[in-house]
Amino acid sequence: MADLDFVLRLLLAAGCGAVIGLERQYRSRTAGLRTQALVAMGAAAFVLFGSELGVGQGSLQIVAYVVSGVGFLGGGVILRQGLSVQGLNTAATLWCSAAVGCLAAGGLVVPALAMTVLVLVVHLLLRPLGRLVDRAPDAHAETIGAFVLTVRALDEREQEVRELLSDALESPDILVHAMSSHPDGPAEKGVVVLEAELLVEGDAAELLDAVLTRMSRDTGVREMSWRADDTPLEVRSRPRLGRA
Known part of the structure; x- marks a missing residue:
């Protein structure tokens, strides 16, 4: 793989992660602009490194390690306060950013962009729907x-x-x-x-x-x-x- 192609894929991953992070930063969440961009770019770098080695299934193995590693990273943003748990959405977003980075590393430009758009759609459109459901008559009965x-x-x-x-x-x-x-x-x-x-x-x-x-x-x-x-x-x- 040419160095230029390597760098372009890293930039694609970082750019998609930054777009996802903008929404998180605007919401004042723990993992914001820089964190999402770094997670996506880091995942892409690891996958690209595996493909550069050219060792059989090395890239797929590294993808599996990225998935488990980001899972531990997401656990760090989950907080428990009394009987409530906060940070699950942020942890899931980190996982999605890592997935975008893996797609970008594979040269899958359209899927990477589509994944980025879908993450934003989930946060921007499903949030009002969730609040609407919370306001249902029986929403506060289950406490x-x-x-x-x-x-x-x-x-x-x-x-x-x-x-x-x-x-x-x-x-x-x-x-x-x-x-x-x-x-x-x-x-x-x-x-x-x-x-x-x-x-x-x-x-x-x-x-x-x-x-x-x-x-x-x-x-x-x-x-x-x-x-x-x-x-x-x-x-x-x-x-x-x-x-x-």
């Missing part, structure tokens, strides 16, 4: 929150109440993070407190109230409540019961 469910039960019925609680929490929308128990203290002897740390998806009030309703049928349960950090304490109590 995830952390809650603590507390059950005060008779000490002698702890095992039965614990099993009943585990059964009541068996739901695809409820994830039990931890469950613990401790004596109620000097306030009332013979009573144990069970606490379950939960992650609830959807309408937490409806789901947890259903759990409390089911638990209230057991005579070993004295009092129940659930709470969240950002909501007031919701209490569902039953009258005091004597020992069974």
